[in-house]
Each structure stands twice: as C-alpha cells, then as structure tokens.
Amino acid sequence: MPQDFEPLKSVTTAQMRAQIRACAYRGHTAGLGGKTLQANLAILPEALALDFMRFCQRNPKPCPLVGVSDTGNPMLTTLGADIDVRTDVPAYYVYRDGTLSETVHDLGALWRDDFVTFALGCSFTFEHALQEAGFDLWHIAQNTTVPMYASNIATVPAGPFQGPMVVSMRRIPNDRLDEVVAISRRFPLAHGGPVHMGDPAEIGIADLGRPDWGDPAPEAPGTTPVFWACGVTPQAAIMHARPEICITHKPGHMLITDIADDAETPIFTL
Amino acid sequence: MPQDFEPLKSVTTAQMRAQIRACAYRGHTAGLGGKTLQANLAILPEALALDFMRFCQRNPKPCPLVGVSDTGNPMLTTLGADIDVRTDVPAYYVYRDGTLSETVHDLGALWRDDFVTFALGCSFTFEHALQEAGFDLWHIAQNTTVPMYASNIATVPAGPFQGPMVVSMRRIPNDRLDEVVAISRRFPLAHGGPVHMGDPAEIGIADLGRPDWGDPAPEAPGTTPVFWACGVTPQAAIMHARPEICITHKPGHMLITDIADDAETPIFTL
Numbered sequence: 001m002p003q004d005f006e007p008l009k010s011v012t013t014a015q016m017r018a019q020i021r022a023c024a025y026r027g028h029t030a031g032l033g034g035k036t037l038q039a040n041l042a043i044l045p046e047a048l049a050l051d052f053m054r055f056c057q058r059n060p061k062p063c064p065l066v067g068v069s070d071t072g073n074p075m076l077t078t079l080g081a082d083i084d085v086r087t088d089v090p091a092y093y094v095y096r097d098g099t100l101s102e103t104v105h106d107l108g109a110l111w112r113d114d115f116v117t118f119a120l121g122c123s124f125t126f127e128h129a130l131q132e133a134g135f136d137l138w139h140i141a142q143n144t145t146v147p148m149y150a151s152n153i154a155t156v157p158a159g160p161f162q163g164p165m166v167v168s169m170r171r172i173p174n175d176r177l178d179e180v181v182a183i184s185r186r187f188p189l190a191h192g193g194p195v196h197m198g199d200p201a202e203i204g205i206a207d208l209g210r211p212d213w214g215d216p217a218p219e220a221p222g223t224t225p226v227f228w229a230c231g232v233t234p235q236a237a238i239m240h241a242r243p244e245i246c247i248t249h250k251p252g253h254m255l256i257t258d259i260a261d262d263a264e265t266p267i268f269t270l
Numbered sequence: 271m272p273q274d275f276e277p278l279k280s281v282t283t284a285q286m287r288a289q290i291r292a293c294a295y296r297g298h299t300a301g302l303g304g305k306t307l308q309a310n311l312a313i314l315p316e317a318l319a320l321d322f323m324r325f326c327q328r329n330p331k332p333c334p335l336v337g338v339s340d341t342g343n344p345m346l347t348t349l350g351a352d353i354d355v356r357t358d359v360p361a362y363y364v365y366r367d368g369t370l371s372e373t374v375h376d377l378g379a380l381w382r383d384d385f386v387t388f389a390l391g392c393s394f395t396f397e398h399a400l401q402e403a404g405f406d407l408w409h410i411a412q413n414t415t416v417p418m419y420a421s422n423i424a425t426v427p428a429g430p431f432q433g434p435m436v437v438s439m440r441r442i443p444n445d446r447l448d449e450v451v452a453i454s455r456r457f458p459l460a461h462g463g464p465v466h467m468g469d470p471a472e473i474g475i476a477d478l479g480r481p482d483w484g485d486p487a488p489e490a491p492g493t494t495p496v497f498w499a500c501g502v503t504p505q506a507a508i509m510h511a512r513p514e515i516c517i518t519h520k521p522g523h524m525l526i527t528d529i530a531d532d533a534e535t536p537i538f539t540l
Contacts, residue, residue, distance in 0.1 A: 054340070
C-alpha cells in the first residue's frame with residue numbers, strides 16, 4: 001500500500017471535467033463530483049510563487065495547500081488524471097494589479113510560461129461530512145451562499161501577502177458543538193476545526209446580519225455561531241499584494257479533483 | 271480562540287535551546303523538549319527553494335513541512351519564540367554538491383542572505399504517542415537507531431528533487447495493527463499512518479536484517495513489520511539534486527520547537 005487511499009471512480013469526475021472543458025457546463029460545482037475533494041485555485045507568476053507558498057504554509061487553516069503545479073505546466077498531475085487548469089474550471093476571475101478585471105471560462109489566451117497554479121482545499125468537504133452526520137446547514141437548505149466576514153484575526157504575512165483572516169459562519173445546535181469540532185478537525189485540508197465559537201465581537205465582527213461576502217443567515221434559537229477559516233482569505237491577501245496578474249476560480253466554481261475527500265494525503269496515484 | 275492550541279510551557283524548550291545555542295549541549299535530542307514538536311531541517315539557497323517546497327508538498331508523508339523561513343532570515347518565527355537556526359540545533363551536516371562535507375555546531379560562518387530554511391516533522395512525535403499507548407519500541411528500549419531502508423516506492427519529483435522513499439520499520443504485535451495505524455494517522459505532521467505493513471519484499475526490501483541506515487531490529491514472534499515514511503527521504507532527494515550547498519541537522523540532533531506535538535497546526539502564537 002504505497003498510498004493508503006483509493007481514488008474514487010475516476011469516470012465520474014473525469015466526465016464532469018470533460019463537460020466543463022467543452023464549456024458544456026459553466027455553473028457552480030456545489031454537490032458535484034461525489035465524495036471528491038474540490039479546490040480553490042490561485043494562479044500567479046513564478047516570481048511570487050515562493051512567497052505565496054510560504055503564506056499558505058503559515059496560514060494552513062484558511063489556505064490548506066492541496067496541490068502546486070510545475071512552473072508553466074497547466075496540468076495538475078498530483079490531483080488527478082488529465083487535469084488542465086486552463087479549461088477544467090467552470091469560470092475564472094482575472095485580477096490585474098489586485099483588482100478584479102474580467103471573468104473568463106478558458107485560460108488559453110492568458111496562459112504564460114511563468115505561471116504556477118496553487119490548489120487549496122475548500123469547505124465543501126467538511127460541509128458534506130456535517131450533513132452526513134445529520135447537521136442541517138441553513139445556507140445549503142436555502143440555496144444561498146454561506147455568510148463570510150473579515151475578522152480581526154491577522155494572517156501570518158509572507159512577502160507581500162498579508163491581511164485579515166476571512167471566516168465563514170454556520171449556526172450549530174448548542175448541544176452538538178463538540179461534535180462539530182471533532183468532525184471538522186478530521187479535515188485539515190478543508191479548513192479543519194473552527195477558529196472561534198460564540199460572541200462574534202471577540203473576533204471583530206460587529207453585526208452577523210451584515211456579512212462582508214455571501215448572504216446573512218437568520219438567528220436560530222438554541223444555536224451558537226461557529227466560525228471557520230475561509231478560502232476567501234487568500235484572495236484578500238492577493239488583492240493586498242497587488243500582483244500584476246493573478247487568476248482564481250470564480251467563487252463556488254471549483255476545480256473537481258480525483259482525490260477522495262477523506263484521503264490522508266491529496267496525492268493522486270493511478 | 272484565534273488558534274486552538276496552546277504552546278507548552280515555553281520555559282523548558284527555550285532553556286533547552288539556550289543551552290544548545292551556548293554549545294553547552296551537542297548531543298541528540300530524543301526525549302528532550304517534553305511534548306513539543308521536534309523538526310528535521312534543510313537549508314537551501316532560494317534558487318532551489320520553490321522546487322524543494324513543491325517536493326515537500328507532493329510527498330507529505332516523508333516530508334511533512336512544518337515551517338519555512340523568509341529568505342535570508344535565520345529566525346523561524348512560526349515555530350517558536352526566538353528560534354535561530356544558525357545556533358539552536360546541536361549539530362549540522364553540510365553537504366556540498368550533494369556530498370557530506372563537514373559537521374558543524376554553528377552556522378554563523380556559513381550563513382548566506384539567500385538561504386531558506388525548511389523544518390519538517392519527525393517520527394519522535396508519533397513514537398511518543400505509541401509509547402503512551404503502551405507500545406514497546408525495541409530501538410528505544412535498546413537505545414539504538416530505528417532501522418531505515420530505501421524502498422522501491424518512488425517519491426513524486428519536483429525540479430531536481432527525486433528519489434526513493436526511505437522508510438523506517440517498527441515491529442508491532444499482530445493484534446494491535448489497527449491501533450497503531452489509527453494512532454499514527456493522528457499525526458500528519460509526523461509522517462502520518464504507515465505506508466506498508468507485512469512482507470518487506472513488496473516494497474523492494476530484500477533483507478530486514480540489513481538496513482540501509484540505523485541498526486537492525488531482531489524478529490519477534492507475534493509481530494508484523496510496519497513501515498513509515500522517513501525523514502531521511504528528503505536528504506536522499508537533496509543528494510540526488512546535488513545543490514552547491516545544503517545544510518541539514520545531523521540525524522537525531524533535531525530542532526526543538528515550541529509547538530505542542532498534538533497541535534492542529536504548527537503555527538506559534540504568543
């Protein structure tokens with residue numbers, strides 16, 4: 001057993017990526033790909049890659065690194081069979097000098113020989129596990145976006161990358177808090193355990209009803225707000241660093257990998 | 271709770287590093303530092319740093335990255351208070367062009383402004399947990415070095431870094447194999463779960479009695495050989511890459527950090 005996990009049936013995820021590659025599907029990826037890891041993307045020039053990789057290493061909860069490409073190579077060989085980051089994501093955001101510039105569905109015209117692709121774990125993984133354990137997640141039931149907030153928890157800087165940790169919030173029944181901590185800690189590659197529970201003011205959030213990103217979730221009796229590190233954090237750090245160019249997935253429009261979401265390591269083997 | 275772990279009492283580890291820094295202690299660090307993470311070191315010129323970091327990301331079991339310095343900065347700020355990698359390790363190996371050149375106790379004369387330090391988790395962490403669970407580890411009881419072998423499991427290459435996965439072997443009672451897997455999987459920053467159990471020939475090891483590094487451990491009735499990815503792997507990859515210069519810890523002579531060995535993330539906060 002050189003690696004002690006089995007990739008899920010690759011037919012499903014490969015077929016899904018083929019549809020996306022052919023631009024036959026351009027929607028969000030929530031609920032797609034079965035029990036495989038989905039990933040946030042950040043594509044940067046190599047001159048910034050070492051600093052960005054250090055930023056991810058130093059901030060493993062918001063930025064759980066699951067894959068890094070060779071410089072100039074659009075294939076993410078460690079995350080699955082035939083994954084081409086130029087075509088296999090339904091929609092991309094292009095940032096120029098730290099500002100969102102355009103939304104595209106193919107990177108063919110933008111690709112550069114000095115690009116390095118970073119894939120980061122996302123919350124779909126632990127949300128799936130919470131649902132399997134019988135937790136009702138309001139934003140999923142309502143088909144809205146989880147509420148996200150810029151907290152006063154600082155990330156650990158690396159080179160030009162720095163900024164606040166962005167957190168997502170889910171309301172959890174008071175008698176199941178220990179359980180939700182234990183479940184989410186099992187997924188260190190998908191933000192791991194919560195970074196805060198309870199009073200939002202303690203982490204600099206003035207009003208839960210006014211999230212910085214996503215949709216507000218109403219108060220619910222007998223629940224506690226629970227906060228997780230969020231994949232928007234690296235995008236905020238990238239906007240602070242103002243790289244000449246950076247490409248990310250469009251939020252919610254993830255890369256579907258061939259890695260089982262409960263794999264011990266995110267390394268694909270045939 | 272911005273980070274959900276508490277550094278252990280820093281007095282102990284800081285005092286230990288002060289002794290090492292003063293060259294009052296130059297021995298191995300097994301059993302020192304209490305329940306804190308100890309780390310393997312690799313110090314490389316920045317020109318190789320991105321490739322080496324990719325090598326670690328792609329081979330997380332043999333190369334669990336727990337810290338990376340800023341370029342030219344000898345302080346490992348994310349692993350503890352006042353950790354200076356030039357002085358705080360009892361003994362260092364200096365490799366030139368991939369060959370062991372000298373053993374030193376201080377890097378003051380060798381330090382360069384383009385050096386990047388990588389700290390990698392080590393097996394002391396899960397061995398400590400196994401001992402607490404009542405496992406007898408022969409090499410510790412006999413005060414010998416765990417037997418290590420070059421396996422036929424290939425690492426995932428990155429730039430010039432490649433080579434076989436080196437594995438360490440411990441004999442575990444047949445009726446406790448599931449338990450040893452479960453315990454060691456709890457420590458992804460210390461090699462995680464085993465990579466193989468049983469017949470050594472399946473991973474290319476011809477004779478357990480003749481390890482490539484360390485001391486042989488005798489057969490024991492009712493036990494199975496269990497193999498873990500080993501921290502010698504990156505040293506083998508570095509020797510393959512033949513960098514002009516690379517500095518590592520001397521095996522067994524680790525960096526003692528201020529990170530609790532069961533911390534969810536290896537990030538030091540005051």
